Every structure is written in C-alpha cells, then in structure tokens.
Amino acid sequence: MTPELQLQLAVLLPLAGMIGIALAGRSPNLRETVTFIIAIANAVNVWTLVPKVVAGARPEVVLFTIMPGLDLKFALEPLGMMFAAVAATLWIVNSIYSVGYMRGNKEVRQTRFYACFALSIAAALGIAFAGNLLTLFIFYEILTLSTYPLVVHKETDEARRGGRTYLGILIATSIGLQLPAIIWTWNLTGTLDFAPGGTLAGKVQGISAGVLLALYMYGIGKAALMPIHKWLPAAMVAPTPVSALLHAVAVVKAGVFTVIKVIVYVFGLDLISSEPSTNWLVYAACITLTLASLIAMRQDNLKRRLAYSTVSQLSYVILGAALGTAMGVVGAGLHIVMHAAGKITLFFCAGAIYVALHKTEISDMKGIGRIMPVTMACFAIGALSVIGLPPLGGSWSKMLLMVGAADAGFQIVIGVLILSSLLNVAYLLPIPLHGFLYRPAGAPEGPVAIKEAPLPCLIAIVITASLCVVLFFTAGQIVEFLQPIATPVAPAG
Amino acid sequence: MSGAATGGFDLLTQLPVLQVAVPLVAAPLCSLLKGRNLAWALATAVSAATFVIALLLLQMVRADGPISYALGGWAPPVGIEYRVDTINAFVLLIVSAISLIALSYARVSVAREVPPSRHHLFYTAWILCLTGLLGIAITGDAFNVFVFLEISSLSSYVLIASGRDPRALTASFQYLVLGTIGATFYLIGVGLLYILTGTLNLADLAIRLAPLADNPTVLAAAAFITIGIALKFALFPAHFWLPNGYAFSPSAVAVFLSATATKVSIYVLLRFEFTVFGAVPAFADLHFASLLLPFAVLAFIVGSVSAIFQDDVRKILAYSSVAQIGYMVLGIGLLNVDGLTGGIVHLFNHALTKAALFMAVGALVMRAGSGRIEALAGMGRRMPLTMFAFVLAGLSLIGVPTTVGFVSKWYLILGALQTGPAGYAIAGLVLFSSLLAVIYVWRVVEVAYFRDPHPDTPRVEAPMEMLVPMWILTAACFWFGLDTDHSAGIAREAAMELLGVMR
Numbered sequence: 001m002t003p004e005l006q007l008q009l010a011v012l013l014p015l016a017g018m019i020g021i022a023l024a025g026r027s028p029n030l031r032e033t034v035t036f037i038i039a040i041a042n043a044v045n046v047w048t049l050v051p052k053v054v055a056g057a058r059p060e061v062v063l064f065t066i067m068p069g070l071d072l073k074f075a076l077e078p079l080g081m082m083f084a085a086v087a088a089t090l091w092i093v094n095s096i097y098s099v100g101y102m103r104g105n106k107e108v109r110q111t112r113f114y115a116c117f118a119l120s121i122a123a124a125l126g127i128a129f130a131g132n133l134l135t136l137f138i139f140y141e142i143l144t145l146s147t148y149p150l151v152v153h154k155e156t157d158e159a160r161r162g163g164r165t166y167l168g169i170l171i172a173t174s175i176g177l178q179l180p181a182i183i184w185t186w187n188l189t190g191t192l193d194f195a196p197g198g199t200l201a202g203k204v205q206g207i208s209a210g211v212l213l214a215l216y217m218y219g220i221g222k223a224a225l226m227p228i229h230k231w232l233p234a235a236m237v238a239p240t241p242v243s244a245l246l247h248a249v250a251v252v253k254a255g256v257f258t259v260i261k262v263i264v265y266v267f268g269l270d271l272i273s274s275e276p277s278t279n280w281l282v283y284a285a286c287i288t289l290t291l292a293s294l295i296a297m298r299q300d301n302l303k304r305r306l307a308y309s310t311v312s313q314l315s316y317v318i319l320g321a322a323l324g325t326a327m328g329v330v331g332a333g334l335h336i337v338m339h340a341a342g343k344i345t346l347f348f349c350a351g352a353i354y355v356a357l358h359k360t361e362i363s364d365m366k367g368i369g370r371i372m373p374v375t376m377a378c379f380a381i382g383a384l385s386v387i388g389l390p391p392l393g394g395s396w397s398k399m400l401l402m403v404g405a406a407d408a409g410f411q412i413v414i415g416v417l418i419l420s421s422l423l424n425v426a427y428l429l430p431i432p433l434h435g436f437l438y439r440p441a442g443a444p445e446g447p448v449a450i451k452e453a454p455l456p457c458l459i460a461i462v463i464t465a466s467l468c469v470v471l472f473f474t475a476g477q478i479v480e481f482l483q484p485i486a487t488p489v490a491p492a493g
Numbered sequence: 494m495s496g497a498a499t500g501g502f503d504l505l506t507q508l509p510v511l512q513v514a515v516p517l518v519a520a521p522l523c524s525l526l527k528g529r530n531l532a533w534a535l536a537t538a539v540s541a542a543t544f545v546i547a548l549l550l551l552q553m554v555r556a557d558g559p560i561s562y563a564l565g566g567w568a569p570p571v572g573i574e575y576r577v578d579t580i581n582a583f584v585l586l587i588v589s590a591i592s593l594i595a596l597s598y599a600r601v602s603v604a605r606e607v608p609p610s611r612h613h614l615f616y617t618a619w620i621l622c623l624t625g626l627l628g629i630a631i632t633g634d635a636f637n638v639f640v641f642l643e644i645s646s647l648s649s650y651v652l653i654a655s656g657r658d659p660r661a662l663t664a665s666f667q668y669l670v671l672g673t674i675g676a677t678f679y680l681i682g683v684g685l686l687y688i689l690t691g692t693l694n695l696a697d698l699a700i701r702l703a704p705l706a707d708n709p710t711v712l713a714a715a716a717f718i719t720i721g722i723a724l725k726f727a728l729f730p731a732h733f734w735l736p737n738g739y740a741f742s743p744s745a746v747a748v749f750l751s752a753t754a755t756k757v758s759i760y761v762l763l764r765f766e767f768t769v770f771g772a773v774p775a776f777a778d779l780h781f782a783s784l785l786l787p788f789a790v791l792a793f794i795v796g797s798v799s800a801i802f803q804d805d806v807r808k809i810l811a812y813s814s815v816a817q818i819g820y821m822v823l824g825i826g827l828l829n830v831d832g833l834t835g836g837i838v839h840l841f842n843h844a845l846t847k848a849a850l851f852m853a854v855g856a857l858v859m860r861a862g863s864g865r866i867e868a869l870a871g872m873g874r875r876m877p878l879t880m881f882a883f884v885l886a887g888l889s890l891i892g893v894p895t896t897v898g899f900v901s902k903w904y905l906i907l908g909a910l911q912t913g914p915a916g917y918a919i920a921g922l923v924l925f926s927s928l929l930a931v932i933y934v935w936r937v938v939e940v941a942y943f944r945d946p947h948p949d950t951p952r953v954e955a956p957m958e959m960l961v962p963m964w965i966l967t968a969a970c971f972w973f974g975l976d977t978d979h980s981a982g983i984a985r986e987a988a989m990e991l992l993g994v995m996r
Contacts, residue, residue: 064975066900072975138894152943160943171931175924183903183920187910 003052003059006045007074007129010084013042014091014122018115025111032099035114039092039121046088046125053081054481060131069191072138075131077194079264079333079485082478083257084128086340090249091121093460097348098241100456104355107239112149117245119146124250127257133182133192133266136258137174140222143254144170150242151235158237165234170221173228178219184212185266194261196485198268209267210277216262217281222255223318224311226288233307240351243303247310248344253336256317260332263321264485273324273408281322282408286416289315293423300361302350305427306343312420313339313386319413320401326486328404333482334475335397338385341471342394345382345464346428349375352453352461362431369435370448374458378465380432385468387424393471400479505549509562509575512546512585512631513641515539516624520617529604529612536616537596543589543627551582555986561633569633570694576633580837580987584630584760587844591752592623595848598962599745602855606656606743615655619749622648626757635683635693635769638761639676642725645757646672649750653742664737671724671734678721685714699769715770719762719785726758726818728785729792736799736811740864744855747807751814751851752844759821759840766825767991786826790922792819797929801936805864806854809933810847813890816926817843823919824905830988832908835901838977838984842889842897845973849886849966853879856955856963866937871946873938879955880941882967887934889970892927896974900981902927 001009017038024031052059053076062073098117102110123146126139144167152163186192188203204212221228235246246252263272272278289312296308313335320332352375353359353368369376385392388399398417405413440448452458471478519539526532554560559578563569577585596619607615625645629638650672654665687693689710690701705711727735735755739747796816803809817839824836854864856879861868873880889896906923909916954960973980 066895066975067903067977067981072895134894141893149942155943155945160939163943164939167935172928175928175931180921180924183906183910187907 003049003057003076004061006049007059007061007076008063009045010042010049010088010125010129011074011122013038013045014118014125017042018118018122021115021118022111028103028110031111031114032095035095035118036092038118039088039095042121042125043088043092046084049076050081050085050481053078062131066134070134070186071132072135073131074126074129074135075194076129077265077485078482079257079260080128080130082333082482083253083336084125086253086337087121087124087128087249090340090344090464091117093463094241094244094249094344096456096463097244097351097460100454100458100460101239101241101351101355104454104457105239107153109153113153113239113242116146116149120150120245120250124254127254130194132194133185133262136261137178137182140178140220140254140258141171141174143222143250144174147242147246147251150245151238153239153242154237156237162234162237166231169228169231173219173221176219177215181212181215181219184215194265196265198264198266198271200266201268201271204271205275207277209271209275210280213267213272213278213281216266217259217284217318220255220258220262222251223259224252224255224288224314225284225318226291226311229288229292229311232311233304236301236303236307240303240347240354243306244344244347244351247306247347248340252310252314253340256314256332256336259318260321260329263324264329269324269326269329269486272322278322278324282319282410282413285315285319285322286413288312289319289420290416290423293420293427297423297427300363302353302360302362302365302431303347305362306346306350309346309386309424309427310339310343312424313343316398316401316417320404323404323408323410323413325404325407326483327400327407329486330479330482331397331400331404333485334400334478335394337478338393338397338468338471338475341464341467342382342385342392345378345461345468346386348457348461348464349379349382352457355457356451356453364441365431366434366438367440367448369432369437371440371451372453373450374452375461376432376435378461379435380429381465381468383428383432387428388421391472392468393475394468395472396475396479505553506562508546508550508553509560509577509631510564512543512550513575513624513628515542515546516620516627520620520624523620524613524617526613529609530600532613532616533596533600533603536620537593539620540589540593540596540623543623544586544593547582547585547589547627550577551579551586551983553577554579554582555983570692570697573637574633574694574696575631576696577631578987579983579990580763581630581760583837583983583987584757584840585627587756587841588623588626588630588753591844591848592619592749594962594966595745595749595752598748598852598855598959601956601958602744602859605859606745608657611655615652618648618651618655621645622652622749622754626753629757630760633695635686635695635698637693639680639683642676642679642761645754646676646725649746649754652746652750653738655746656741656743658741660737661741664734664741668734668738671731675721675724675731678717678724680721682714682717682721685710685717689714695764695769699771702769711770715765718765722758722762722765723785723788726755726762727815728788728818728822729795729815730788732792732796732815732818735815736808739811739814739851740805740807744851744858747810748848748851748855751810752848755814755818756821756840756844759818759825762822763825763837763991771991783826783828785822786919789819789822789826790919792816792822793926794819794922794929797926797933800933801929803933804866806857806866806869806937807851807864809937810850810854813930813933814843814847816930817847820901820905820923823923824908827905827908827912827916828992829908829911830985830992831904831911833988833992834981834985835904835906835908837987838904838981839901841980841984842901842970842973845897845966845969846886846889849963849970850883850890852959852963852966853883853886856959857883859955860953861950866940868947868950869937869941870944871941871950873942875946875950875952876954878960879963882960882963883941884938885967886970887938889974891930891934894974895971897970897980898974900974900977904981
C-alpha cells in the first residue's frame with residue numbers, strides 16, 4: 001500500500017467505523033466489536049507509516065483544489081506522524097476503558113457516544129496529516145463539533161451550559177482569531193502550506209510578527225493559553241472517557257500540535273528566535289503554567305484539578321515551541337507524548353473511582369488506596385510522570401525543555417519550570433499519599449474490602465501506567481524521530 | 494457547417510427570446526389546467542426548458558462572447574434588445590435551476606399548504622414570476638426591466654399570500670407597498686435618463702451619458718434607480734418587508750423567492766452601477782456603488798443580530814437573508830475583482846444554501862406543525878435526514894471551509910483587504926458576522942439534537958419528494974465549495990467584464 005493511500009485511509013477508517021457503529025447500535029456487543037476492529041486496523045495502518053517516515057518519506061496527497069494555490073491536502077512529516085500514532089494508539093486503550101466505564105455506569109445514548117468518538121479520532125488524524133493551514137483548520141473545526149455531543153452527553157442543564165462554553169470559546173476563537181491569522185498569512189505569502197523553515201521568514205517583521213503570532217496562539221483555543229482556557233474546566237461535565245479523550249488523545253493535543261506546527265512550519269524557528277516581538281509568548285506560557293498550577297491546588301473536585309493541571313502542562317508545550325530552539329521544539333513534541341500517557345492514566349483513575357465509589361471530591365478520597373489499590377498505584381505512577389520524575393517518561397521532556405530554555409538564553413524559564421514541578425508535586429502527590437496512608441472514613445476495624453472498578457477499566461489503567469514507564473526508556477528513539485523537524489534537511493527520496 | 498446543422502443553428506439564435514417566451518406562453522395555458530398535478534407538471538416542464546436554455550446560453554457566451562438579440566427584428570437602440578453576457582447568463586442559470594429544483598420539492602408541500610381549488614392559479618403565478626425574473630435578467634432595455642420587475646413582483650405578492658396562514662396577507666401587503674414604491678423610484682430614474690438621452694437601451698445609455706458627466710440630473714437619476722432597486726432587494730434599512738414575507742409564505746415559495754428574487758434585483762444594481770453609470774467618468778471617480786458600503790455592513794451585522802433573537806426558524810433564515818444581501822452588496826461596493834467575484838459568486842452560493850435550508854425547514858414545519866424553535870425539540874431524532882441536511886447547509890451559511898459559504902467569504906475578505914485600513918475593519922466585521930451566524934444556527938441545532946422530543950410529534954421522516962431536492966442542494970453546497978471552477982470561475986469572468994467597462 002502506498003503511503004499516500006494510507007494517509008487517506010487513516011481518516012476514512014474511523015469514519016467508516018462511525019457508520020458501522022451507528023448501524024450496529026441495537027446490539028452493544030456487535031457495536032463495541034466494530035469499535036475495536038476499526039481502532040486496531042487504524043492503529044496498524046498508522047504505525048506502518050512510521051518506518052517510512054524514519055526512512056525519509058514525506059508523502060503528499062492533494063484531495064481537492066478549491067482555488068488556484070489553495071488545496072485540501074494531506075502531507076506527512078514526523079510531528080504529525082507522532083501525533084497520529086499517539087491518537088491511534090490511545091483510541092484502542094480508551095475504547096477498552098469506555099466499555100467498562102459506560103456499562104459500569106449504565107450510561108444512556110452509548111451509540112452516539114461511540115460514533116462521535118470515532119468521528120473525533122478521524123478529525124484528530126486529519127489534523128495530524130493536514131498538509132496546509134486550511135486543511136488543518138477544517139479538521140480542527142470538525143473536531144470541535146464532533147466532541148460537542150460528547151461533552152453534553154448527560155443532557156442535563158449543567159451539561160448544556162458546559163457544552164455552550166466549550167463550543168462558544170472554541171468556535172469564537174477559531175473563527176474570530178485563527179481564521180483572520182490564516183487569511184493574513186495568505187495575504188503575506190500567497191501560500192498556506194507547511195514548509196520546513198517556515199513560509200513567513202522575510203515576509204513579516206517587527207510588531208506585525210508579534211500580532212500575527214498572537215492571533216494564532218489565542219486563535220488556537222484548544223491549546224488553552226490563558227485567558228482562553230475556561231472551556232477546559234467547563235468540559236469536565238462530560239463522562240470521564242470523554243475527558244480522557246479531550247485531555248490526552250485528541251482535543252488539547254490537537255491544540256498544542258497546531259501551535260508547534262504553526263511555529264515550526266509557518267513562522268519558522270529562525271523568525272521566532274530572531275524576532276523580539278514574538279518573545280511575549282514565552283512569558284505568556286510561563287504565566288499560564290504557573291497560574292494554572294496555583295489554581296489547580298485550590299480545586300477539590302478531582303477532575304477540575306486535573307483540568308487545570310492540563311492547562312498548565314499544555315503551556316509547557318507552547319513554551320517549548322516559543323523558545324525557538326531545536327531542543328525546545330523537540331522537547332515540546334516529546335511532551336505531547338509524555339503528557340498524553342500520564343494524563344490519560346490520571347483521568348482513567350478519576351473515572352474508575354467514580355464508577356466504583358461515586359466519589360468526585362478529593363477531600364472524600366482519604367484511604368481510597370486501600371479500597372482501590374491498583375487504581376491508586378497507577379494514579380501515583382501517572383502523577384509522578386506528570387511531575388517529571390525518573391524513571392517515568394515525563395522527566396525527559398521537562399529536561400529537554402530546560403536545555404532548550406538555556407539555549408535560548410531565557411534563564412528565568414528554568415526557574416519557572418522548577419517552581420512549577422514543585423507545584424505539581426503539591427497538587428498531585430497528596431491524592432495517592434492520603435489514599436494509602438489514611439484509613440477510609442467510617443470503615444470498620446480490620447482489613448478493608450477491596451472494591452475496584454470493572455475489569456476493562458482496570459486493564460486500560462494498567463496499560464497506560466505501564467506506558468509511562470516504557471516511554472522513559474524509548475524517549476531517545478522519539479527524540480531521534482522528531483529531530484528532523486528542528487533541523488530542516490531536504491527529504492531523501 | 495453542413496446543411497443539417499442549419500436548423501439547429503436557427504433555433505440557437507432564437508434562444509434569448511425563448512428564454513422568456515416559453516414561460517410567458519405557458520402561464521395562461523397553466524391557468525386553464527384543472528388538475529393540480531397537471532399544472533405542477535407544466536410548471537416543472539417549463540422550468541426544465543428554461544434551465545436547458547440558460548445552460549446553452551451560458552456556454553455560448555463563454556465560448557463566443559456577449560450575444561445581442563433584436564426583439565422583433567427592430568435593431569437596437571430603437572427596438573428592444575436582449576443582451577446576454579457572462580453575468581446575466583449566470584443569473585439566468587441560477588433562477589431557472591432554482592425554479593426547477595424548488596418545483597420538484599413543491600408538489601407535496603403545496604398540496605398541504607395551498608387550498609386545492611387554487612393550485613392551478615398558484616402554479617400560474619409561479620410561472621409568471623419565473624418569466625419576470627428571467628426577463629429582468631436578460632433584457633438590455635431599461636424600461637423593459639421595469640415591465641418584468643412588475644410582472645415578477647405582482648406574481649410574487651400572489652405567491653406569498655397563497656398559503657393558509659393569515660399573517661401572509663399582511664406580509665404580502667407590506668411587500669406590495671414597498672415593492673411599488675421601489676418600482677416607482679426606479680421608473681422615475683429611468684424617466685429622467687430618457688429625458689436626458691432619448692434612449693432606453695442600456696448599452697446606448699452608457700454611451701450617451703458619457704459626455705453628460707457634470708449634469709446633476711444624471712446624479713438624481715442614479716440615486717432614484719439605486720434606492721428603488723435597493724428597496725426591491727431589501728437592503729438595510731429597507732429590509733423589513735422581507736422577514737414576514739419569507740416566514741409566512743408557503744415553504745416552496747420561500748425556497749423559490751429567497752434564492753432568486755433578491756438576486757435578480759442585485760443583478761439590476763450591478764448592471765446600472767457598472768454597465769450604465771460606470772462608463773460615466775464622473776461616476777467612476779465618485780465610486781457610486783461604494784456609497785452603499787456602510788449599508789451593506791450594517792445589513793450583515795443588523796441582519797445577523799436580529800436573526801439571533803428570533804423564535805421562529807423561518808424568521809431566523811429570513812433575517813439571515815437580510816445579512817447575506819449585505820455580503821453581496823459589499824462585494825459590489827468594494828470595486829475590485831476579488832470583492833466583486835465574491836459578491837457575484839455569493840448570488841449563486843447563497844441561492845444553494847438558503848434554498849436547502851428553507852426546504853429543510855419546510856419539511857420540519859410540516860411535521861412539527863409550527864416553526865417555533867421550541868417545537869423543533871428532538872427533531873434530530875424524529876427526522877434525522879432532514880435535520881442533518883439543515884445542519885450541513887447551516888455550516889455553509891456560517892461559511893465553514895469546504896462549503897460554498899466559505900468560498901464567498903474568502904473572496905469578499907480578500908477584496909476587502911485590498912482597500913486599506915477600512916477594508917481590514919470590514920474583513921473583521923465579516924468574520925464577526927460569521928460568529929453571529931454560528932449562534933443563530935446553533936440555537937436550532939441544540940434544540941433539535943440535545944432536547945427530548947415532544948411525545949406527540951410523529952416519528953416520520955419527510956417524504957422522498959422533499960428529501961431528494963433538499964439533499965441535492967445540500968450536496969451542491971459542498972460540491973461547489975470544493976470545486977469552484979464553475980462558480981467562482983464564472984463569477985470572476987463576469988467581474989472582470991463588469992470592471993473592464995469601468996476602466
């Protein structure tokens with residue numbers, strides 16, 4: 001199979017899956033079988049592209065030509081490959097978890113849930129493989145729309161309110177800021193393509209460069225740069241597998257992926273590092289990652305705390321790209337993977353606690369480690385990875401980011417990163433510690449009865465927690481894989 | 494050419510007059526038909542014929558340049574000239590195509606919404622309206638425009654009032670009063686021009702007006718004509734006849750008129766601003782059309798804001814039409830190729846989008862019994878195909894990429910950006926208005942998909958006869974959003990022709 005065909009297949013497979021899921025809606029077992037078959041086929045398809053990219057292949061395929069010079073097209077490069085591999089892999093794990101969660105919780109409208117999930121994955125892969133800004137923008141909007149039914153899944157007034165905030169902020173920023181930025185780029189360069197080294201170099205300078213960058217950064221609402229972050233906590237009304245999708249697999253990852261894409265392939269690292277008017281982004285990212293950590297500390301609702309933690313972690317990625325150094329960008333890319341594995345584990349655990357014990361507030365979770373030992377152990381692993389301690393994946397990306405900051409001459413950033421890690425410790429670690437050290441409130445004397453979440457949930461949690469460990473040892477390969485994006489060379493063959 | 498081809502060739506030269514003559518002759522015949530299906534069949538056949546003729550004309554114009562046809566053999570400027578160039582061939586095609594597809598949708602809905610005893614008259618009025626609209630677009634004579642304008646207007650008053658909803662009567666009367674004022678203004682303007690130049694032929698007018706550049710009467714005539722026409726296409730602040738007219742008329746009429754009537758009037762504006770007055774040097778300097786810019790911007794902002802606050806889906810769509818007319822006039826007022834391309838292609842793109850939406854809403858109202866948003870709760874589950882068509886066409890209304898709405902806005906914004914700082918502000922406002930469109934489309938979507946249906950609404954999808962045309966148009970919204978050669982391509986040719994006259 002040619003890589004060009006595989007690119008299209010990667011978007012078409014989940015779409016076909018969506019239709020299959022909708023048709024099989026009457027029989028839950030058949031429906032879930034469709035999900036798994038498609039998810040696995042899709043992951044195989046995506047992963048077989050990886051060696052081709054390593055070998056230097058950069059396939060492109062034009063789907064439509066809307067206007068002269070303005071195409072809908074897919075193009076493959078390492079960063080997109082990495083994002084696609086993350087999304088395709090986690091779709092399988094997330095589906096295992098969903099089966100346990102949705103059935104364990106006796107949720108309604110499960111067919112719509114699985115169908116929209118498949119559509120979201122199609123959109124995420126479309127974003128990953130987008131060959132220019134317009135294609136990316138289209139799939140970005142499809143992702144927003146296809147996740148909306150997931151966010152309002154419960155159809156309560158609270159869910160609808162959350163959904164409105166979610167949709168309102170994401171659509172308003174994308175049409176109000178991102179689209180003008182895209183049009184401005186077209187006006188300046190006459191192309192919307194992603195090109196190694198960027199297309200804007202020499203076309204924009206001074207204050208305009210800073211303003212254009214601001215339009216992009218705040219227009220990509222999914223990256224949740226403050227103050228455009230409110231949609232993330234609002235979307236916490238969704239069922240937990242959806243939160244996991246939003247935070248780890250698709251939505252926020254699509255946001256920061258777009259940020260890196262724009263900075264590397266539209267602005268170009270040279271322009272970012274040489275143009276002083278773009279430095280504001282470094283500080284904006286630093287402020288967001290510190291403030292969000294501080295807010296996270298004050299949240300008692302576990303999912304909300306994790307949401308603010310995500311806001312903070314996303315700004316690590318933005319920061320890495322904003323530094324404009326090779327190390328920073330590679331670190332940013334790596335952090336997408338590491339945070340995905342860590343945060344999905346945390347959300348899975350939060351959902352498992354809800355399914356098993358119906359607890360949502362952290363203050364109610366003392367002693368919970370004795371009731372759900374596996375879940376809490378995995379939570380601890382995920383938390384340590386997000387904090388960035390070896391031997392867990394998160395440690396590498398944070399290190400690269402610090403090296404990148406030193407390269408760029410932003411010494412203060414190193415201080416901010418260290419401070420932030422301490423804050424991470426302060427808001428994440430107490431949860432497993434209190435979970436294991438205290439006795440559950442009101443529990444009788446003697447050994448505490450174990451009550452874990454349904455088996456599929458547990459399997460998924462263990463897989464993602466192990467992934468955090470595995471990633472620590474494979475980080476070198478990922479860094480090597482991502483290296484070409486920061487040092488553009490002519491593709492070989 | 495061989496002898497066999499001569500017969501065909503003769504017929505081809507008569508195409509311009511056939512474009513109008515076929516429906517004009519068919520209309521009285523239709524009024525004699527008693528069976529309702531017979532009248533519908535005749536109207537459909539006539540529309541199909543005009544569609545084929547329009548298609549042939551467009552091909553001929555694109556291949557060989559403008560066609561001039563002297564009516565009754567009287568050479569222009571004395572006789573009436575039918576003159577077809579790219580822009581009006583494009584408009585002819587839009588009008589006849591929409592009439593055809595709206596009629597294929599109309600049979601079922603008209604059977605429910607119009608008293609059976611009046612069906613043949615309803616279709617007669619439809620054919621007359623079609624005649625008038627095609628006539629306006631094809632004629633090269635200023636007075637002839639007025640005649641066809643009256644034919645189309647009078648028959649559309651009848652069409653709007655033909656339903657069972659009593660509110661349609663007042664709506665129709667409102668339209669009649671304002672339409673008549675508009676037509677009168679237009680006639681006064683044309684009269685002034687005739688006094689000055691002694692000609693009514695549009696091309697001839699352009700030549701004879703050129704030396705009269707400093708004459709204030711020309712300015713007065715231009716003002717009368719512009720305001721008169723602006724009333725006809727409901728430019729803000731003269732828009733208030735439109736929402737009621739579209740909201741309370743039978744749904745097939747809303748489909749037909751929303752996609753054609755205002756478009757044809759905008760064509761008349763284009764014709765006068767560029768072909769007639771554009772040739773006058775003083776006007777070219779004054780940029781007469783750009784005086785409309787503030788109204789265009791207000792139209793799309795006020796129209797979109799008003800749409801947000803409506804409780805009836807049909808009124809949401811109608812106010813959205815007011816906004817879309819603003820976009821078209823904006824394109825005209827920008828006076829550059831990109832902007833004008835956007836304005837002209839939006840005639841076509843909006844016709845597709847709004848016709849699809851009114852078709853979907855017509856089907857929804859038929860089942861829900863009311864157009865109020867509340868009545869549409871849960872319709873996403875009750876009528877999945879219809880509601881999904883509404884969502885997709887709604888995306889086109891917003892202007893999401895891959896839809897036709899995006900193509901229009903892309904050109905409009907590129908056009909605006911070329912006009913300096915004020916243009917940047919306009920481009921920003923166009924995007925802002927798209928955001929407003931998100932809100933008014935989403936209000937409907939949210940109720941339809943994320944509320945539980947009323948227990949007494951039937952779970953019945955719309956009949957095939959309504960679904961097929963609805964989905965053809967919805968698909969066209971995406972087809973022409975991805976392949977713009979035949980829409981934006983033609984619009985661009987037309988824009989260059991029109992602007993070429995001005996240079």
